[in-house]
Amino acid sequence: MSLLAEQRREMIVEQVRSRGAVRVSDLAEHLGVSEMTVRRDLDVLARRRLVDKVHGGATAVGEHTTSEPGFAAKSVCELEEKDAIAAAAAELVTPGAAVGLSAGTTTWRLAQHLAAVPRLTVVTNSVAVAEAFHTGGADARGTTVILTGGVRTPSEALVGPVAIAALRSLNLETVFLGVHGMSAAAGFSTPNLTERDTNRALVDAGRQLVVVADHTKWGTVGISTIAELSEADVLVSDSGLADADRAVLEGEVDRVIIARPGR
Numbered sequence: 001m002s003l004l005a006e007q008r009r010e011m012i013v014e015q016v017r018s019r020g021a022v023r024v025s026d027l028a029e030h031l032g033v034s035e036m037t038v039r040r041d042l043d044v045l046a047r048r049r050l051v052d053k054v055h056g057g058a059t060a061v062g063e064h065t066t067s068e069p070g071f072a073a074k075s076v077c078e079l080e081e082k083d084a085i086a087a088a089a090a091e092l093v094t095p096g097a098a099v100g101l102s103a104g105t106t107t108w109r110l111a112q113h114l115a116a117v118p119r120l121t122v123v124t125n126s127v128a129v130a131e132a133f134h135t136g137g138a139d140a141r142g143t144t145v146i147l148t149g150g151v152r153t154p155s156e157a158l159v160g161p162v163a164i165a166a167l168r169s170l171n172l173e174t175v176f177l178g179v180h181g182m183s184a185a186a187g188f189s190t191p192n193l194t195e196r197d198t199n200r201a202l203v204d205a206g207r208q209l210v211v212v213a214d215h216t217k218w219g220t221v222g223i224s225t226i227a228e229l230s231e232a233d234v235l236v237s238d239s240g241l242a243d244a245d246r247a248v249l250e251g252e253v254d255r256v257i258i259a260r261p262g263r
Helices: 003-019 024-031 035-047 071-075 079-090 105-114 127-135 161-168 193-204 243-252
Strands: 021-023 052-054 057-059 098-101 121-124 144-147 172-178 181-183 187-190 206-212 224-227 234-238 255-259
Touching: 003 021, 003 024, 003 035, 003 057, 021 024, 024 035, 024 057, 035 052, 035 057, 079 105, 079 206, 079 234, 079 255, 098 105, 105 121, 105 127, 105 172, 105 206, 121 127, 127 144, 161 193, 172 193, 187 193, 193 206, 193 224, 234 243, 243 255
Parallel strands: 098 121, 098 172, 121 144, 172 206, 206 234, 234 255
Antiparallel strands: 021 057, 052 057, 181 187, 187 224
């Protein structure tokens, strides 16, 4: 193995650790090599447990219940699955509805689909979600976006007393909740205690709770539970969810929707 290859891989690890996540295309451009070369390097680094390889790139390794990947790190994970989930969840919303969207990369994708639905009132504690409605032309469709205040977390959520106070004064038809993890024992969970309290206030503001979570979230446990599985009226996941895990969810959640990427 050439020294050049090892130097290149050291640079990749450095980029992942400093940024939280990197795309294959960005690394190829930065290093001046082909995307195939970068993918081979990522395979090597993943086997060494120096990075976690994901669809389209790599993220930093982190497995603790309090580990909180940044928005950029999560945005390169399961891209097709999240878009399929978002498209399926968007079909649950009708023009003129009042909905809430938590922070998260799946709800961010959902926002991009909902921007085409006219006359919505959207409440969110995510700057990225609010911006997605703006750039998607929702303003021209009569959509009102209400952004809570609060303190920003690594996942780009606005949390804390200001956000909670704003949410407690509202009544929403449907709340769409993105989660860090879900399991039979811990329910829907987050690695951030303050974000848990804010998300709980958002859940309580809605008459219907729709959880949007790709299959990799099953079995992941954050330090704090937002809601029990049985509190969700609808769960939208993807076809990567194992049959046994789906059966557990169907025993707790009123309706489970499985989105199929690429269809």
